[in-house]
Amino acid sequence: MVRTSGTILQSVRTVGSVRHLVRQRTIHSSDSMIDLRSDTVTKPSAPMRQAMASAEVGDDVYSDDPTVNALEERVADMLGKESAVFVPTGSMSNQIAVRTHTEPGDLVLLDRHAHIVLNEGGGAAALSGVTMRPLAGACGVFTPEDVIQALGRAHPFNPPTLPSPPTLLCLENTHNSGGGTVWSLEHLHAVCAVGRERDLTLHLDGARLWHATAASGVSERDYSEPFDTVNVCFSKGLGAPVGSALVGPKPVIERARRFKQQYGGGMRQSGVLAAAALYALDHHRAELSRDVENARRLAESLAAHDAVGLDTSTVQSNIVRFEVKMDSGVFATRCHERGVYMLPNGQHGVRAVLHRDITDADVVAAVDIMSTVLDEAQASRVG
Numbered sequence: 001m002v003r004t005s006g007t008i009l010q011s012v013r014t015v016g017s018v019r020h021l022v023r024q025r026t027i028h029s030s031d032s033m034i035d036l037r038s039d040t041v042t043k044p045s046a047p048m049r050q051a052m053a054s055a056e057v058g059d060d061v062y063s064d065d066p067t068v069n070a071l072e073e074r075v076a077d078m079l080g081k082e083s084a085v086f087v088p089t090g091s092m093s094n095q096i097a098v099r100t101h102t103e104p105g106d107l108v109l110l111d112r113h114a115h116i117v118l119n120e121g122g123g124a125a126a127l128s129g130v131t132m133r134p135l136a137g138a139c140g141v142f143t144p145e146d147v148i149q150a151l152g153r154a155h156p157f158n159p160p161t162l163p164s165p166p167t168l169l170c171l172e173n174t175h176n177s178g179g180g181t182v183w184s185l186e187h188l189h190a191v192c193a194v195g196r197e198r199d200l201t202l203h204l205d206g207a208r209l210w211h212a213t214a215a216s217g218v219s220e221r222d223y224s225e226p227f228d229t230v231n232v233c234f235s236k237g238l239g240a241p242v243g244s245a246l247v248g249p250k251p252v253i254e255r256a257r258r259f260k261q262q263y264g265g266g267m268r269q270s271g272v273l274a275a276a277a278l279y280a281l282d283h284h285r286a287e288l289s290r291d292v293e294n295a296r297r298l299a300e301s302l303a304a305h306d307a308v309g310l311d312t313s314t315v316q317s318n319i320v321r322f323e324v325k326m327d328s329g330v331f332a333t334r335c336h337e338r339g340v341y342m343l344p345n346g347q348h349g350v351r352a353v354l355h356r357d358i359t360d361a362d363v364v365a366a367v368d369i370m371s372t373v374l375d376e377a378q379a380s381r382v383g
């Protein structure tokens with residue numbers, strides 16, 4: 001790989017063949033990396049930046065930023081809900097939802113690998129004082145029976161004051177730690193129906209709901225229908241630099257606004273950010289199916305390598321999780337040295353996430369680099 005500040009010439013070979021591709025990119029040198037760490041690395045496109053620069057703005061804490069107001073209306077309408085609140089991050093959106101729906105001591109049911117459990121800094125305990133009951137889902141998808149089991153059985157011999165009051169059931173679609181798992185609408189309805197029967201409030205962490213829609217063809221609106229609130233993120237794969245929305249009934253979102261302010265999420269001329277989100281919805285959302293296809297191509301090529309463990313049926317959207325027959329940290333470091341950036345996970349696990357800044361040729365190049373690293377590791381073990 002030859003790098004210059006403005007132009008990169010890369011000579012890459014496809015897996016198991018002698019075909020050479022010469023790629024030429026006219027981009028900044030920092031962009032020469034094929035960055036598969038996350039879809040949060042997507043950068044605002046030039047026209048998105050233009051939309052941000054020309055956004056009409058006001059002070060959103062006084063509710064007079066017209067671009068934020070337009071985004072909130074747009075997202076509420078898209079998801080078939082009454083109202084929405086624009087917040088800086090998906091974590092804040094989820095945490096506001098948990099706080100809005102619960103009282104300290106309440107029980108929240110959700111998958112054991114949910115982002116809310118694993119990756120929000122213990123926010124649910126610290127900010128809402130809730131207890132979490134992690135369910136043993138398969139790739140992030142649990143069953144109605146799991147919910148029923150977790151709630152236990154009411155009986156006059158069991159004092160109802162002993163357990164934490166179950167209040168909230170959360171689903172995640174797509175499921176990040178599960179490997180971008182897409183819930184089927186039927187299964188999602190079955191789980192939500194059990195939650196409703198048990199008087200639970202329902203929240204969907206739809207940070208990548210767009211990807212679930214791109215992969216399944218089920219609209220965001222249909223996916224959102226059974227839930228009281230839904231979190232969606234504009235910073236995951238859509239190129240927007242920042243921003244999420246919590247969507248739901250008007251009184252619930254009014255209460256959520258209080259916690260947005262309490263958590264320090266009150267922003268002023270945030271129309272600049274909302275403009276990026278609107279641009280992303282109008283222009284980038286429709287392109288996500290390409291990332292789903294690229295994830296499949298990457299997964300199928302990797303699965304053909306005998307040093308890779310990957311069940312391609314688990315690759316359902318833009319995330320590819322796989323195992324390598326070497327230390328995943330060493331694998332990630334060696335790939336990084338050759339221009340592919342990925343996150344190791346555990347002893348052998350690796351995550352690669354496809355997104356709009358990854359070209360079709362990047363996928364070919366990434367597979368080639370990963371295969372070379374694995375081949376070299378195998379050869380050194382044999383030698």
Ligand SMILES: Cc1ncc(COP(=O)(O)O)c(C=O)c1O
Nearest residue numbers: 089090091092115172176205207
């Ligand atoms: C499923 C899911 N929910 C929530 C979040 C949190 O989003 P943010 O990074 O904007 O806080 C993420 C982040 O990647 C995520 O994957």
